[in-house]
């Protein structure tokens with residue numbers, strides 16, 4: 001438990017991804033089975049203790065601590081697990097070493113009635129940092145800034161495996177992953193996968209118009225890029241699953257889509273609200289997302305479907321090595337044979353020259369289109385963002401001029417720079433914040449903005465600096481963003497998608513920045 | 525109860541019988557100063573009574589003319605001011621830090637100033653003085669504050685230095701007391717490399733050495749080539765963290781040495797990569813233990829987390845109250 005607690009602590013304070021990875025790999029290489037497997041499961045969110053819940057912790061600490069002192073402490077610390085870890089009173093002679101494996105087994109296997117006493121014994125046995133790690137296991141979220149992907153990358157770094165190979169077998173595995181570690185170390189075979197697995201998806205690079213001159217148009221096929229959610233639909237021996245781009249199973253909220261899938265196929269496509277063959281906006285789709293289940297009313301009001309891009313498997317055959325053109329042909333046949341309104345094809349966009357394609361892109365036939373995709377005819381389906389095969393050529397972003405209002409320090413290498421900006425537009429005589437951005441500028445520009453922030457701070461609230469933005473003062477950013485939606489959570493009533501700093505307008509007076517009215521006209 | 529011997533007034537603690545203040549927060553005619561931190565030791569008093577070391581620290585910080593007249597008192601040595609006897613006992617907080625023991629007509633009050641109970645190689649250890657009224661701070665007066673062993677924190681730092689030989693370790697710490705204690709602890713742990721100092725640290729380190737606290741090889745950061753600072757330990761005041769100044773260091777690991785580092789959110793808020801839980805103040809167990817050691821019938825709490833400590837003191841059978849003095853703890857921790 002000591003080594004795991006030290007890992008959790010080090011990760012909490014380490015902002016840099018590559019150094020987090022180093023910490024993880026070091027731990028996984030040194031820790032024994034099953035400890036390292038449980039640590040991995042804790043980080044990927046695959047540990048669940050049915051009876052060990054936060055209420056249990058509150059009950060225990062109430063018996064062992066003065067309630068006045070506990071409340072004052074909790075107010076001060078702000079986090080239940082940390083407060084209890086620090087305040088837990090020492091019991092002389094109770095301190096013993098416990099491994100993570102032992103702790104997890106107690107939490108998993110002790111029945112509801114015996115759990116309070118078992119947890120109390122463990123809290124007495126452990127040091128403060130270990131208690132914190134234990135309590136975080138129970139409260140669920142580790143919050144150490146490690147994604148499941150990063151944790152799996154650290155496993156891959158133990159040997160010569162690719163992280164995508166681990167993603168493929170992952171859904172068939174369960175903690176403590178002993179077969180996975182053996183495979184990664186080269187001492188065991190590839191673990192057997194489960195049914196209806198997720199396969200890592202292929203991603204496109206953003207295209208700059210000037211790059212096009214280098215590509216012969218005849219090497220490429222073009223199709224519309226739809227503004228929904230990229231998904232992978234898997235149908236395998238009677239099991240249907242719908243995965244997000246990152247491999248999260250989102251099928252429970254989309255029974256309409258699952259029932260439309262053909263037998264034994266893996267389809268790459270865009271999840272959309274489809275009504276009579278017309279795709280609706282991303283906003284329409286949003287009400288169906290992040291649900292555990294869905295009502296019949298919702299199914300009727302917002303029917304979902306897949307607009308298919310690609311075919312990875314068909315009847316057990318792995319199609320990914322085949323050229324795109326061939327996969328596309330097979331996909332067209334499959335969709336036509338299935339004949340479901342919940343599953344259609346993203347049509348190809350015919351073109352002979354780049355100018356012709358640019359003209360199509362400028363006037364797409366549906367508002368749910370956010371650009372075009374270019375795929376090399378001979379490209380095989382390769383996980384990740386492989387250079388030169390697939391390109392996304394988005395519609396030009398929206399641009400507005402906004403005024404810098406607040407700045408906050410960045411993390412890691414940027415921690416000495418004010419690099420996180422909140423900007424606003426005019427509503428009458430006052431600025432109203434409309435978004436935040438922390439990229440889009442060069443290092444040299446960052447230095448300039450940082451200096452501006454330091455020279456023009458009018459007030460400081462903790463880590464936030466208020467930058468002068470009244471009476472003629474202020475710095476104007478040209479902000480680029482992909483779309484705009486109504487939002488009740490924002491004071492301005494609008495929320496931007498993917499805002500970034502496009503240009504810094506040192507030349508422009510703040511008074512001439514855009515107004516909220518102008519921004520609202522961009523709402524769909 | 526307000527004692528005639530000592531009572532809280534807007535400028536600090538005032539002794540009417542002897543017409544002097546202890547650690548006044550504004551300029552007064554006569555002051556007894558417990559230690560050199562700026563929230564306790566201010567310039568401009570008429571006459572100042574303190575240890576030789578505290579007077580030297582004040583002269584270093586404020587210049588020779590910081591008070592009209594000064595009088596140095598050794599630990600244990602007594603004087604009488606207007607019929608009130610005053611002596612100083614070690615507080616274990618920073619070099620020269622003292623508790624003021626004030627006695628008059630059979631009533632003894634101890635003003636402990638800031639203090640800690642654990643060993644510190646740079647200053648004399650706290651001496652419990654039995655008394656009628658004990659006046660204590662409560663900077664870390666919550667049971668979540670239990671400082672770990674110093675040796676473990678120093679080992680954590682040295683482990684990180686070995687792990688990242690290409691990076692500088694920037695330790696931010698208060699420039700009076702904490703900085704010198706860290707250096708001394710590093711030397712005790714066998715670290716013999718030169719330690720690099722921010723300009724604001726240099727004078728007080730030199731003064732400590734002059735007053736008999738050896739610190740080993742120290743070098744200024746100013747003028748050192750960036751490459752030479754890789755793998756080295758650098759000490760700077762808290763204002764240097766995330767400041768433009770830190771850009772001269774190679775990919776610095778930000779370390780903060782403070783009792784506040786016990787709480788993760790506090791450490792993350794400051795952008796700290798390696799928190800070091802090293803404090804010059806008593807933790808919860810030291811605070812509550814000290815109340816028992818001095819056996820005072822009554823306890824007054826000056827500043828910090830008064831509510832929790834007053835609550836616990838009452839539970840332990842003391843009469844206790846919070847004085848709610850303002851103006852202390854302004855430097856953050858001192």
Ligand SMILES: [Zn+2]
Nearest residue numbers: 563638853858
């Ligand atoms: Zn103080």
Ligand SMILES: [Zn+2]
Nearest residue numbers: 561617638858
């Ligand atoms: Zn102090």
